[in-house]
Structures are given as structure tokens and as C-alpha cells.
Amino acid sequence: MTSLTDRYVAATLRAVPAPRRAEIATELRASIEDMIDGRTGAGQDAAAAEREVLTELGHPERLAAGYADRRLQLIGPTYYLVWQRLLRRLLAIVPGTVGVAVGVLKATVGDDPGAAIGAGITSAFQTAVQIAFWVTLSFAVLERTDTSLKLPEWNVDQLPEGPVERDVRMIDTCASVAMLLLALAFLPWQHVQSWVSGTDGGRIPLLDPALWRSWLPFLAAVLVAGLLLEIAKYRARRWTWPLVAVNAALDLAIAVPVAGLLLTDRLLNPDLVARFEWLGAGGHLDTVAGVAVVVIAAITLGDVADSVVKARRRDA
Incomplete structure (x- = not known):
């Protein structure tokens, strides 16, 4: 220390x-x-x-x-730092969460993924504007009315432990967030805009539609939790043991159900398997499922091991 x-x-x-x-x-x-x-x-x-x-x-x-000869004042100096800290935290979490939720909901009930993405971005932007306006207005009123929030005085115990080097880079966080958003968008997209067509010209969902009543909403919720984890990890600047534990739990929350559905032939749409006769013949489906499970297990174990190594390196 x-x-x-x-x-x-x-x-x-x-x-x-x-x-x-x-x-x-x-x-x-x-x-x-x-x-x-x-x-x-x-x-x-x-x-x-x-x-x-x-x-x-x-x-x-x-x-x-x-x-730096910089005035800490927007409306007034009394609560400037409190306003700044609260606004940063709200803008870092709320708009992105709202945007993802609106986009996923729009993609689920509609048939236009492009419109769903646009709706998510628009909702995130509007939420950010609303947060900035109302938080700033609230603090302006507090300043003008000389209202005391009775906040504790600053003391040296609030100092950070020391400068922390950033192990989690912005480019890595952006890449992870992009992958999670694509995975979220894929779930409704494969249902309404699948590239596989049936003999009648209709689109065939890739995943079993029955899973919308059980596992697919759960997997979507886990992916949203993964987005929140990426934000928390970037704010922490490095891997911590609580983050490692949450990351492992989320990895398993995706890997275990998907592997189980694959091994019990409940992940892929039966109409899709029937559409490609070779997939259901000669045990090919079992082979594909087995290979997929091995790949999923390797990726999951690799991700967990990577997070553990990075956390141990920071503690060394």
C-alpha cells in the first residue's frame, strides 16, 4: 500500500x-x-x-x-463534483442497457433487424439526453435554492489505493460488447430472417422455436448480463476476483444449457434438420453436436483460465 x-x-x-x-x-x-x-x-x-x-x-x-485553472462549475460550484460523478455513472450504464433491451424487444416482435438496431440506438441516445437534462436540472435547482444534501465531508480515507494501470483496454471492451450485441441480435434474427428457406419458400428458423418459451429468453438475459460485466470490467481497469467469478458463472450459464440442448437434439429446429437430409442421416447430427460441444467447452475453459491468469498476474 x-x-x-x-x-x-x-x-x-x-x-x-x-x-x-x-x-x-x-x-x-x-x-x-x-x-x-x-x-x-x-x-x-x-x-x-x-x-x-x-x-x-x-x-x-x-x-x-x-x-489547471479550471472552474468546477456548471450551474454552481457546490455540487459540481457530485453532479459529475453521478452523471458519469448513469450515462455509463443506463442508456446502453435501455438501447439493448429496446433493440432485442423490437427484433423479437418485428421482422426487420435493421429497424431493431436503429430503435435501440435511438432509445439509447434519447435516454442519455433525458438523464443529462434531468440530473443537471435537479442539481441546478439545488444550487439555486441553497439546499443542503448533508453529504459527508471529504476525507483522506476516500483516496484510491494508488494509481492502477489499465489492463482492460477500450478496444478489447468494444470488441467484446460488439460480439455480445451480435449474439443478442442473432437470436431474434435467426427466427424471422433465417437464410434457410423451405420448399414452400418460407424461412426456417435455425433454432427450435419451442425454445422461445424456455431457454432463449434465459440466454438473452445472460448476454445482457455479459454486457454489464464488460462495463464493470472496463471501469475497474483490470480483472478482479469478483469479476472472474461472475465471468465464470456467465460462461457456464451459456455453455451448459447450449451443450445440453445440442446433446439431446433440442437446439436445432427439426424443420431445419429435415431440410438438410444429410444432417439427420448416418449419425451426422450426433457428430456435429459432439464437435460443437468440444469447441464450446474449450472456449469456455479458455476464457475462464485467461481471466484467472490475468487476475493472478495483477496480484503477483
Whole structure:
């Protein structure tokens, strides 16, 4: 664990321009050291002096704003940091969740996947605008009416443990989110826009339509949970053991039902199997199911092992 001063300086530097960080770090450390020396010279305990000095300096983001000559004020300065933190958290989770839910629902009840994607994007954007407007308006009213939220004062115990290097990159998160969204879109798409046509010209769903009454909604819910996991992982910047556990649970929640449905011949639409005679002849379907289960098991174990290795590496 780093000292309180190291944590305070790291928290301050996150909010200042990169070109000035070295200069500000030197200046800030020197100021803190001088203030601590002044107190310890008067007989005060060093640890207590350090806490008092950092508390006196105040919230690191406010101090950083002073160094950067940046006003922490939109409507007013009192609740600016609270407004900023709340707005970031809401915008990071709510619009994306609403967009995915609307898109999946639209794709399920409609027959136009393109329109479903557009509806999801539009809903996410509208939700983000509504959140930004109402949260900002609420804090503007609080500022103007001088209403006290009775929030606890900032103290050094709220400092992060120290600078955490990002192991989870934006490009990896975007790729994972894109794959999950494609998997979510595939579930309704294969039902209404399958590329397989029957002898009557109608489209044949790839998966057994009866699964919409049981496993397919469950799998869709697991994929949505996977999206939330990707957001949480990116915000955490690295793999943590709770995230590893959730990731393993979600992997198994997909792999076990799909493998079971494959081995019991309940995943593929019977009409699809009948459409391709070779698939149902000579045990070919069992062979395809067996190979698919092995691939699913390998991917699942590989993903879980990868997350465990990354979490252990961070703890090493």
C-alpha cells in the first residue's frame, strides 16, 4: 500500500493535463512535505500531521482544478463534483442497457433487424439526453435554492489505493460488447430472417422455436448480463476476483444449457434438420453436436483460465 501522500498526489494528477503532471507532482510533494515538517517540528506525530495536511488541502479534484485553472462549475460550484460523478455513472450504464433491451424487444416482435438496431440506438441516445437534462436540472435547482444534501465531508480515507494501470483496454471492451450485441441480435434474427428457406419458400428458423418459451429468453438475459460485466470490467481497469467469478458463472450459464440442448437434439429446429437430409442421416447430427460441444467447452475453459491468469498476474 502506498502512503497517503502518494495516493493523494496520484489522485490529483489524474485530473491535470499530462504535460504538467511532472511539474505539479514535484511542487505538490514539496508543499506537502513542508507543511508536514512544520507540524512535526512543533511536536505533532508524523502520521497525524500527514492526515491533517491532506485534509486541509481538500478534495484532490478541486486542488487539480486550481492547478489547471479550471472552474468546477456548471450551474454552481457546490455540487459540481457530485453532479459529475453521478452523471458519469448513469450515462455509463443506463442508456446502453435501455438501447439493448429496446433493440432485442423490437427484433423479437418485428421482422426487420435493421429497424431493431436503429430503435435501440435511438432509445439509447434519447435516454442519455433525458438523464443529462434531468440530473443537471435537479442539481441546478439545488444550487439555486441553497439546499443542503448533508453529504459527508471529504476525507483522506476516500483516496484510491494508488494509481492502477489499465489492463482492460477500450478496444478489447468494444470488441467484446460488439460480439455480445451480435449474439443478442442473432437470436431474434435467426427466427424471422433465417437464410434457410423451405420448399414452400418460407424461412426456417435455425433454432427450435419451442425454445422461445424456455431457454432463449434465459440466454438473452445472460448476454445482457455479459454486457454489464464488460462495463464493470472496463471501469475497474483490470480483472478482479469478483469479476472472474461472475465471468465464470456467465460462461457456464451459456455453455451448459447450449451443450445440453445440442446433446439431446433440442437446439436445432427439426424443420431445419429435415431440410438438410444429410444432417439427420448416418449419425451426422450426433457428430456435429459432439464437435460443437468440444469447441464450446474449450472456449469456455479458455476464457475462464485467461481471466484467472490475468487476475493472478495483477496480484503477483
